[in-house]
Amino acid sequence: MSRYIIKRLLWMIPVILGVLVIVFTISYFTPGDPAMSMLGTNYTEESYVALREKLGLDKPFLVQLWNYLWGLISRGDLGTSYIGSVPVATEVVHRFPITFKLGIMSVIVTTVIGVPLGILSATKQYSVADYTVTSFALIIAAIPNYVFALLGLLLFAVKLGWLPVSGVDSWKSWVMPVAANSFGFIAVIVRMTRTSMLEVIRSDYIRTARSKGLRERLVIWKHAFPNALIPIVTVIGTQLSFIMAGSIIVETIFSIPGMGTYIMTGINSRDYPIINGTVLLLSLCICGMNLIVDIAYAFIDPRIKAQYESGRKRVKKAKIPGKAVP
Amino acid sequence: MIITMLTGGGEEQIESLENAARRHTQAGDVFRRLLNNKLGMIGLCIVIVLLFLTIFSGVVTKFPYEEQDFGNRFQFPDPVHIMGTDNFGRDIWSRLVYGGRISLLVAVISVAISLTCGVILGSVAGYFGGKVDITIMRILDILMAIPGLLMAIAVSAMLGSGPVKTAMAISISGIPASARLIRSTVMSIKSNEYVEAAVATGSTNRRVIFRHILPNVIAPIIVNSTLGIGGNIMAISGLSFIGLGVQPPTPEWGSILSSGRPYLRDFWPMIVFPSLFIMLTLFAFNLLGDALRDALDPKLKK
Amino acid sequence: MKSIRKILCVLLALMMVLALCSCGGKSGGETAPAPGGDKEPAKTDDGGKVSEQTDDGGAASQAADGGAAVETAAKPETVTIGVTGWLGRFLDGAEPSPNLTACDGVYDSLFLIDQSTAQPYSYILSDWGYEDELTFKMTLKDGITFANGDVATGSDLLFSVLQHIERGDISASSLGDLDLDNCKADGNVVTIKWKDPWGPGLTSRNIYLFDESWCREKGWDSYDWYEAPNGSGPFKVTEYVTDDHITLELRDDYWNAANEKFQVKKWIIKYYADQSTMYMALEKGEIAMAGLSSTDYTRLVNDTSSKLKIKTRAMGTTLNFFFGAVNNPIFQDKAVRQAIAHGVDWSAIGKLAYGDLYEPADSIVSTKSPFYKPQGVYEYNPDLAKQILADAGYKDGDIKIHLFEMNGAHKDFAEAFDYYCEAIGIQVDLEFGDVTTGLMTWMQDGGSDAGWYNNINGVANGDPHESLNCFYIKGFTWCWWYQPEVQERFLKAAHTTDEASRSEQYAELQKLAYDEYIIVPICECMSVIGYDPEVFSEAEMNAYTYTSAYTLLHALSW
C-alpha cells in the first residue's frame, strides 16, 4: 500500500509541472496585457515598451516559461506580482491558510449535513422524509451563493446581530461564509448518497445482516453505508475544486483576504505571477485531495486495495485460495 | 414460444405469452414505468412547459425583450408586467422567457460535452486500470487543478463569447468531476461476476464496457448530469459576474441574475424570478432524472 | 393518495426555504422605494477595484487651520471606516492607485484649497508666492519631522515636486514644463522656474511632502510603500493587510504640537470588496463611515428607522458623452452628432448612473469649479433628431456606430444608448471586454467610435482644475480633447497666469466643446457618505466641505 502512495506522490510532480505549463500558456495567450493595465491612463509608447522590458514580457514565450520554471524549481521563487510589485510568496503565505480553512470547513459541513440526509432519504424511500429532503436540497442548490450570502448576512448579522458582517478573526465570522460556500453543494452530496445507498440496500448481504438480528440502524451504518461510500467519497473529493472556485464570490462578499480575491485581481489585471502562483497552490491542494480520495478507496474497498497493490494490468477477481496477501 | 411448443399448451396460453413478450420490450418497459411515476411526470411537464415558453417566446410575451422604458423602472409585478420591470424598464418576464432559450441550450450542451468525455475517460480508466488508469487520472488531475473560472475565462476570451463557446468553456471544468465519478463506479462494478462472464464469452473490451458496464453505471451518470444542468446555468451567471460569458444585449438567466445583484435588498423581482426559473429547471431535470433512473434500474423499483 | 402526499412534501420544502429568504428579503422589502415613483435606485460606477474614479468615501477636512471650532461629539479612541476602493500603496501615479484617505493622514500636502474661498493655504510652508511670471518661491517651516525622525529640508520639498517628473506619472504633465536646472533649493527656501508662464501653477496640485533620502534609499518598488510609508503627517501606518485593512496610529513625535487635541488616536480603514456588505457593516455599526452607492442612498433616505446620517457632495467633475470623430468619419458631419445629441434621453443615463442623486449638468466643467460657464442641456426630442437626419439625407440604417465598453457602469449606459439610437434609425453594435483587453482597444484608433468619461485620472480633492484634467492625458489620441485645435487652446489658456483671461479662455473651450464638438454633459458626479452621528457630529460633517485642508483623518480626529 505504501508503495502505491509513494508512486502517487512521485506522479504529483509531473502533474503540477503540467498544470504550471498549461496555466502559463493559457494566461500568455489570453488576450489582454498586464503592462497595459499597469500603465492605465499614463500610457505613452515609450513607457509601455520600457515596462514590458522591465517585466521581461518582451522575451520569447519559451524563454519566459523556462525562466519561470527554473526560478521555481531552483529557488522556489514564485516571482513578484507586476502590479503591486509584491512578492507573490509573501502574499500567498498569509492568504492560503484562510482559503484552505474555508474550503476544508465547507467540505466538512457539506459532508456532515449531506450524507446523513442522503441516508435518511434512502432508507425511508418514497416517504415524506425522502421527498422533503430531496426537494429542500434541490431548492438550496438553485439559490446562487451570493444571494444566499447577502440574505444570510442581512438576517443574522444586521437584523439579529448575532454574527459580525465581515472579517476573519472570531469563529463567528466564519459561520456565514462557510454556510454560503457549502449550501450549494449539499444537494450534490445528498442525491449521490441517496442513489448509492438505494443500490446497496437491496443487495443480499444486507438481508443477511438483518437475518443475523442486527438492529436496523446498525445494518444501515455498519453494513450498507460503508459499501455505498465509494461514489460518495468521489463526489466529496471533486467538491473541493468546485468549492475553491466558488470561494471567489464568497470571499468577495465577505471581504475575506483569501486566495479567491487574490486570483481575481490576478485575472483582472493579467498579472501572470499571481495567476501562476495561486494556481500552483490550488493544484497542490486538489492533487492532495485526489490522492487522499484514492487512498480512501483502498481503505473502503479491499478489492480496490488489491488492485492497487497488484498493480498488474487487469486483475483476475478470484485469487487462488490460501495465497497470503502482502 | 419454445416452451409452449414443447409442452403443447392450449390456444389461449399461446395468446397470453405472445402479448406478454410483446409488452415487455426493454424500451417499452422503461417508458411504461416512467409514465406511472407521478413525480417523473411532473418533471417532464415542467420541462415541456419551459421548452414551449422559450421556443414560442414571441407568442407568450407582450413586450419585446429589449424594449426599454425609463419612465417606469423597478415596477413591482402587476397585471401589465407580470414579473415587473428591471433597471432599464424592460419587462422581466419577456427577457426571462426569451433568455431561457440560450440558458437551456448552454446548460444542455455543456452537460452533454462534459458527460460524454467524462464517460469515455472514466470508463476506460476504471476498466483498464494499471498504466492507462494512472495516465488518464493524472491528466484529469491537471484539468481539475486549473480553476474552472480561469479555464472558462481563457477559453471564452480566446474563442469569443457566443452561447456555444461559453458552453464549451464551462463544460471543460465539469469533465474531471464526472470522469472520476464514473471511474470509481466502474471500478467497483468491474469486480462483479457478470463482467467476468462477459469477458469469458469472448466479447471485446469495447463491447464489455458499453454493453455490460455502462448500463449499470446509469444511476450515478443521470444523477450527476441532471444536477450539472442547474450548476452550469449558475456557472454562466458566475462568468457574467466578471463580465464574460453571454454578453448583455442578449438576455440570459445567468446574466440577468448577476445584473440584479446590487438591487437584492430593494427590488427583489430581479433576483427572485431568474432564480425561480433556474430552480424550476433544476427541479424538473432532477425529477425526470430520478424517474428515468428508477425506470431504467428495475432492481430499484419499490 | 400517495402522490398527493409527495406533492405536499415538495411544497413543505419550498415553504422552509422561502421562510429563510422572506425574513431576509422582507426586512429589505419594507425599505423598498415607493413603487412606480421616479425615485428609483440606480447603479453607479461600481466601486470596483480598477475603476477610473476612486469613489472611496473621498477625503474630508476641517475648515482652514481649525478656525471656528465646530462643536464635535466625544470621539472614541479608535474609529473604523469602510472603503470599496482598493487599498493600494502610499504612492500616487501608476496602479495600484493609492487610497487617498490613508495618504492624507500619513502625508502633508504642500497646498490645501479652502473650498469656500478657493484660495490655497498650507501648514508646512511659512510663505509662498510668484516673484514673476516664471518663478515661484516657497519657504518650508522648520522643525517638520518625518515619521522616521528625519528633519524636512528645502531639498525634500524640491524633490517632492520633481519626483512626479522623474516617475513620469499623470501629475507630471499638469506641472507645466519646468526649467529643471534653475529649480533649486537652499536651506528651507525653494525656487521653481518655468520655461514659459504656467497658469495653474503649483498651488492647485495635490503634492505630498516626501523624504528624499528615504525615497532614494528604498526606491519606488519597495514594499515599504505599502507597509511603512515615511510621511510628515500626524499618523503612521502600524498594520497593513492587503485586501483587508490599514491601521493608522497617531505619531507620538508629531511635529505640529498645535494639534495635540486629537481625540481619535487610531484609524482603521477597512476594505470591502462588496458595496452591499459595506452598507450592512455600516448599519450594524462595525464601521463609522462609508461611501454609499445610489441604491444605498435611496434606501437610507427612505429608512426612517435608521440612525445613520447622509452627506452628499459633488465631486467636482461631470459625466459626459463624446464622439470619436477620428475613428468614425460619419461623425465629421455635425448633423449626425446633433441628431444623436437630441435623439438620446440623457436623463435616463443620468438615472442609470446616479439614481436619485442625478443632477443634470450643463457644461463639461463641473458647477463646483470656478471656471464653470453654463452652456445648456440637449433636450430629448426624437422627432427633431429624425428630422435632422432626414434633412442631412440619411435613411434608416445608413449610420453604423461601434461602441466598446469595459467599465461596468458604462456597459449599462451603452445598452440604453443602443436602444435610443435604434429608435431613431442609427445602428449601434456593442462590444464588451474587461480592462486589460479594453484599454488596448481604446488606445488604438478605431477601437471605439464614442465613449463616456468622467474624471479620468481620479484625483478628487476639490482642485478647481478637476474638470480639466483630461487635457493632460496623452494616450487617447482619437478623443476630442486631444484634437490639435483643442490642445492648442488649452495650453494657451494654461500658459496665461492672469486669472481673468484664463477663465475667459476656459469658457470658450467649454463653448467649443458644447456647440462645435457637441460633447453632451450628462450629470454631476456625486459622492455620498453615510456616517454614524454618535461618532461624527452632524454639525461637524456639514462643516466638512472637502477642502484640501487637513483631511478626514486630521479634521475629524478632533
Added chain:
Amino acid sequence: MNLLEIKDLSIHYVTKEGTFKSVNHVNLELEEGETIGLVGETGAGKTTTALGILRLLQSPPAKIVSGEILFKGTDLLKVSEEEMQKIRGNDIAMIFQDPMTALNPIMRVGDQITEVIELHNDCTHEEARKRMRNMLELVGINVERAREFPHQFSGGMKQRVVIAMALACNPHLLIADEPTTALDVTIQAQVLEMMNELKEKLGTSMILITHDLGIVASNCDKVAIMYAGEIVEYGSLEQIFHHISHPYTEGLFNSIPSLDKDVDRLKPIKGLMPDPSALPEGCKFNPRCQYCTEKCRTTEPPLYEIQPGHLVRCLRYGEEGQ
C-alpha cells in the same frame, strides 16, 4: 411440544400491478431436532414463507394477511421488533441461496462471524473470536483465513462461511433456502454432509428449502410439497417417496431421469406455474393435472389425511374417491 407451528399462514404482495397471493393458508409443524424439506418449483412461495418466519419481508409490498407462527409457544408475528431481533441469528438462523453476494464484500470474514456471536452473547471480544475460530474449523476453513475478505474465497468456501455464521450461536432452528443450488455437485455433497454433522452435534432442527428431490431424500425427516403457495402433500420421507399421492408430486418424480429405467423422453409436467395474481378456481393444479375432473375446477380441495401424518390436497382422496 413442537419447536415450530405455522397455522393458516397467508402472505400477499400488494403492488400497483395487482396483489400476488404467494402463500395461502400454509400449516406446518416441526419438532426439536427434526428436518423438514420444503419442495416446489420456483415461485411456489417457499422463500416467502421462510422470510415470513423471520419477518424479513419488506413491509410496503409484502403483507402477512393471516395466520400464526408459533416458535416454542410464542407467536413470532405478535412479537415486538426488538424481541424479534433477539431471536434472529440466535434462536432462528437463515442461510441464503447465492453465497456470492451473501457476504458483506468489504468486511473481513472473521469479523462478520464474530459480529453475530458478540451480538447475542455478552462475552468479551476475545471469547467471541475464539468461538469464531472453532466455528471456522467446524466448517473446514483454515483459521488463518479469518482475516481475508469474501472476494478471496471460492463459491463453496463462501457458503461454508455463511453456514458458520448461521450456526455460530447454535440456533434451535436453521432455515436453509436452497443452500447448495449455486454450488457444483461435489461441493454440494460436502456442504450437505457438513450441515448434517453440525445438525447432529448441535441438535438444531432445520427447514431445508429446495427443488432437488435428491437432497431431500438424503437429509430430511419430513417433506412438504408446495404448489402455488399451498401445501399440496405433507408427510414423512418414507410416505412421500413410497406412496406418491398428489398428481403434482407424481409429476415431480416423473421429471427426474431414473438410473435403472431406460427412458428416451422425459415426462415434464405440462404448462407453467400459475400467475399468483390470477390463481385458477378450485384446485390450483387443475389446469396442469392429468386426472382433472369438472369438480376439480370448482371446489377447493381440503387436506385429506390418507394415512396418519400423510396429508394430500386432492379431491381424488376425498370421501367419494377410492
